[in-house]
Amino acid sequence: MAASIEDVARRANVSISTVSRVLNRRNLVNAQTRERVENAIAELNYRPNVFARGLMLRKSEMLALVLPDLHGEFYSELIRGANNKARELGYVLVIASSRDLDDGRELVDDLQRRGIVDGLAVMISERTGHTAELLSELRIPVVAVDGAAEERRCDSVVIDQRSGATAMMEHLIRDCRCRRIIFVGGLETNFDTAERLGAYREAMLRANLPVSPDDIIHLDYQYETAYRFATERVRGWSGPGNCVFAANDEMASGIIDAATAAGLRVPDDLGVVGFGDTRVARMTRPPLTTVHVPMSQMGATAVELLAQRLADPDRSPAFVSLTPQLIVRDSCSAPGHKRLSTPPRARHPKPVEGDGKVKRAEETA
Amino acid sequence: MAASIEDVARRANVSISTVSRVLNRRNLVNAQTRERVENAIAELNYRPNVFARGLMLRKSEMLALVLPDLHGEFYSELIRGANNKARELGYVLVIASSRDLDDGRELVDDLQRRGIVDGLAVMISERTGHTAELLSELRIPVVAVDGAAEERRCDSVVIDQRSGATAMMEHLIRDCRCRRIIFVGGLETNFDTAERLGAYREAMLRANLPVSPDDIIHLDYQYETAYRFATERVRGWSGPGNCVFAANDEMASGIIDAATAAGLRVPDDLGVVGFGDTRVARMTRPPLTTVHVPMSQMGATAVELLAQRLADPDRSPAFVSLTPQLIVRDSCSAPGHKRLSTPPRARHPKPVEGDGKVKRAEETA
DNA sequence: CAGTTCGATGAAAGCGCTGTCAAAAGGCCC
DNA sequence: GGGCCTTTTGACAGCGCTTTCATCGAACTG
Numbered sequence: 001m002a003a004s005i006e007d008v009a010r011r012a013n014v015s016i017s018t019v020s021r022v023l024n025r026r027n028l029v030n031a032q033t034r035e036r037v038e039n040a041i042a043e044l045n046y047r048p049n050v051f052a053r054g055l056m057l058r059k060s061e062m063l064a065l066v067l068p069d070l071h072g073e074f075y076s077e078l079i080r081g082a083n084n085k086a087r088e089l090g091y092v093l094v095i096a097s098s099r100d101l102d103d104g105r106e107l108v109d110d111l112q113r114r115g116i117v118d119g120l121a122v123m124i125s126e127r128t129g130h131t132a133e134l135l136s137e138l139r140i141p142v143v144a145v146d147g148a149a150e151e152r153r154c155d156s157v158v159i160d161q162r163s164g165a166t167a168m169m170e171h172l173i174r175d176c177r178c179r180r181i182i183f184v185g186g187l188e189t190n191f192d193t194a195e196r197l198g199a200y201r202e203a204m205l206r207a208n209l210p211v212s213p214d215d216i217i218h219l220d221y222q223y224e225t226a227y228r229f230a231t232e233r234v235r236g237w238s239g240p241g242n243c244v245f246a247a248n249d250e251m252a253s254g255i256i257d258a259a260t261a262a263g264l265r266v267p268d269d270l271g272v273v274g275f276g277d278t279r280v281a282r283m284t285r286p287p288l289t290t291v292h293v294p295m296s297q298m299g300a301t302a303v304e305l306l307a308q309r310l311a312d313p314d315r316s317p318a319f320v321s322l323t324p325q326l327i328v329r330d331s332c333s334a335p336g337h338k339r340l341s342t343p344p345r346a347r348h349p350k351p352v353e354g355d356g357k358v359k360r361a362e363e364t365a
Numbered sequence: 366m367a368a369s370i371e372d373v374a375r376r377a378n379v380s381i382s383t384v385s386r387v388l389n390r391r392n393l394v395n396a397q398t399r400e401r402v403e404n405a406i407a408e409l410n411y412r413p414n415v416f417a418r419g420l421m422l423r424k425s426e427m428l429a430l431v432l433p434d435l436h437g438e439f440y441s442e443l444i445r446g447a448n449n450k451a452r453e454l455g456y457v458l459v460i461a462s463s464r465d466l467d468d469g470r471e472l473v474d475d476l477q478r479r480g481i482v483d484g485l486a487v488m489i490s491e492r493t494g495h496t497a498e499l500l501s502e503l504r505i506p507v508v509a510v511d512g513a514a515e516e517r518r519c520d521s522v523v524i525d526q527r528s529g530a531t532a533m534m535e536h537l538i539r540d541c542r543c544r545r546i547i548f549v550g551g552l553e554t555n556f557d558t559a560e561r562l563g564a565y566r567e568a569m570l571r572a573n574l575p576v577s578p579d580d581i582i583h584l585d586y587q588y589e590t591a592y593r594f595a596t597e598r599v600r601g602w603s604g605p606g607n608c609v610f611a612a613n614d615e616m617a618s619g620i621i622d623a624a625t626a627a628g629l630r631v632p633d634d635l636g637v638v639g640f641g642d643t644r645v646a647r648m649t650r651p652p653l654t655t656v657h658v659p660m661s662q663m664g665a666t667a668v669e670l671l672a673q674r675l676a677d678p679d680r681s682p683a684f685v686s687l688t689p690q691l692i693v694r695d696s697c698s699a700p701g702h703k704r705l706s707t708p709p710r711a712r713h714p715k716p717v718e719g720d721g722k723v724k725r726a727e728e729t730a
Numbered sequence: 731c732a733g734t735t736c737g738a739t740g741a742a743a744g745c746g747c748t749g750t751c752a753a754a755a756g757g758c759c760c
Numbered sequence: 761g762g763g764c765c766t767t768t769t770g771a772c773a774g775c776g777c778t779t780t781c782a783t784c785g786a787a788c789t790g
Binding site for chain 3: 017049
């Protein structure tokens with residue numbers, strides 16, 4: 001049995017009230033007494049019982065992060081960012097996956113968790129009606145992670161996919177002098193793909209470049225699929241000033257491999273760029289030009305917003321948009337552009353954490 | 366304010382004891398009364414306060430998983446497996462990273478968490494003295510995840526690296542008829558690398574194959590490093606019946622890319638195999654023959670052991686060893702062996718979760 | 731019909747903590 | 761020396777729940 005506050009009190013020869021005061025609002029107690037109590041605490045290795053404390057204080061200093069899935073690079077980054085920030089702010093983070101539960105139970109599950117966590121950061125994958133329900137059922141603060149901007153009723157963090165894709169497009173058109181750009185996205189229904197495609201179209205239009213319907217392809221974000229598809233098409237794609245803009249790094253990697261296998265040189269015969277700046281982006285030859293998506297930062301921001309709301313429940317919802325950052329490596333370059341013969345390192349060695357610009361939107365009251 | 370047990374009692378016209386009984390040992394209460402109470406609970410959307418409950422029961426139904434880091438494929442798998450199992454068993458999983466904290470505070474941190482979690486699964490990266498300290502300070506059950514087998518004092522799960530590496534070596538020697546095998550490991554100090562290298566030496570010896578000191582290389586598990594190193598050495602490695610056994614998939618991938626860039630054909634001119642069966646293994650051309658390490662299962666097992674100990678605190682420590690599984694793809698094959706011209710799919714499409722054999726060691730009392 | 735057992739329920743004692751209130755002790759003023 | 765602060769401390773009432781023990785009919789026994 002662990003020591004209780006009473007044990008400490010007895011040992012320090014004071015009442016439990018005094019011990020409690022030492023634990024909380026320290027200045028209210030005489031210096032000598034405090035020292036006695038602190039010694040007792042140390043000697044007994046005393047730690048306040050979290051449950052008793054929570055019962056009185058009605059808070060647990062715990063936050064939950066609910067993700068569609070726990071697998072994969074992106075989520076792992078998100079978790080890491082959220083976890084670090086949580087720790088920094090003195091919270092403990094509970095992580096849950098909603099994918100593994102059927103849709104109906106997702107909610108139930110959160111409710112179960114409710115009461116033990118002070119706040120919830122939820123990443124909503126499917127845009128079902130559950131969202132609203134979730135928000136209203138819960139009595140604790142919720143922040144939407146990468147949710148569509150519709151959810152303005154609660155705090156939210158999003159990645160500005162559009163600006164990331166636009167930056168890439170401008171790089172391709174302006175710096176690499178690409179004239180024909182083939183867009184390889186995920187499923188048409190995919191929200192991110194849609195955003196990136198939108199940016200693609202806009203940029204092409206702005207640059208007065210023609211967009212052939214054949215140059216807009218929807219696959220499934222998988223390496224293998226992209227490899228197979230590219231194996232058939234890649235010869236038709238090659239040419240100076242031509243480039244494939246894949247909506248994620250894995251597909252980009254598959255396309256590079258297919259191009260290489262077909263005897264093409266990347267980037268000389270065909271440029272290939274990706275999106276995400278995952279680990280994969282450093283595991284292609286040549287290293288992949290891509291867009292860094294600040295997942296870790298998004299996790300951190302979510303936790304931060306949660307903490308802020310906990311501190312001030314009445315403030316109006318904040319909306320934070322994180323800007324991805326273009327990472328130029330070597331998988332696309334201007335035609336005729338000299339490259340070192342040894343594989344050069346990334347020119348932007350590492351995107352600095354917190355580099356993406358954060359803008360706080362006008363507070364919607 | 367959420368409804369309390371008293372509200373329910375009032376509404377159902379019973380005492381709180383009865384409500385509590387309905388909540389816990391249901392059979393002790395009359396059917397009609399129970400129904401009344403259950404209705405009241407539903408109507409009020411009542412949920413027992415976790416803190417009050419925890420205060421009495423001295424348990425929270427929460428488990429913690431402490432990892433050296435939260436980043437990367439392996440940890441993400443581990444977390445996922447642990448999380449799913451935890452949920453299945455009715456626990457909530459708290460995840461923490463010890464790497465982000467300096468070494469001294471790691472312990473403190475666990476102590477802080479103590480009291481709110483019922484049990485702890487810890488993966489110890491550095492073999493510092495802290496381990497013992499940690500175990501003794503904590504009063505809750507601990508299971509060692511992938512810890513060296515020394516820690517027989519508590520339950521533990523490990524991956525049997527050795528048997529995985531041996532299976533690979535036997536495949537290379539027997540099935541692929543390799544005569545010269547180059548071992549590319551991580552740092553010499555790395556525990557896993559040492560195990561795998563041990564298996565390598567043994568297998569070579571058993572097969573009566575010579576081991577040149579030049580063919581044992583220690584790098585750092587990174588793609589880039591392996592790529593660079595291989596770029597210089599790969600010509601010397603090539604030859605029929607020659608194969609590189611990389612201690613992880615990333616290095617294998619780098620080596621394949623280097624070989625390809627040097628004009629070699631994999632596997633015809635040089636076989637390359639990896640270890641881990643991470644996502645990367647499906648993102649090489651040809652797809653990588655490798656060893657599947659059941660991380661997800663390890664996470665699940667850790668949680669399971671924890672739950673078992675919680676149920677029966679006095680049973681003797683269990684020791685579970687998980688056997689990795691050889692995954693034969695196409696990056697190494699017998700010389701002259703016919704391959705399809707289209708990139709074939711993995712012959713073992715997907716290692717089934719829970720496929721690795723689990724053997725429970727003799728219980729050390 | 732008194733005595734006994736049994737199922738169903740309620741009253742109340744905590745669990746370990748916080749926070750309110752009051753009391754005690756000391757200092758100051760007039 | 762009495763009145764009135766101020767500082768420091770203790771007593772104690774909960775927080776919402778579980779659990780023990782007592783109670784109370786009803787059913788059963790002889």
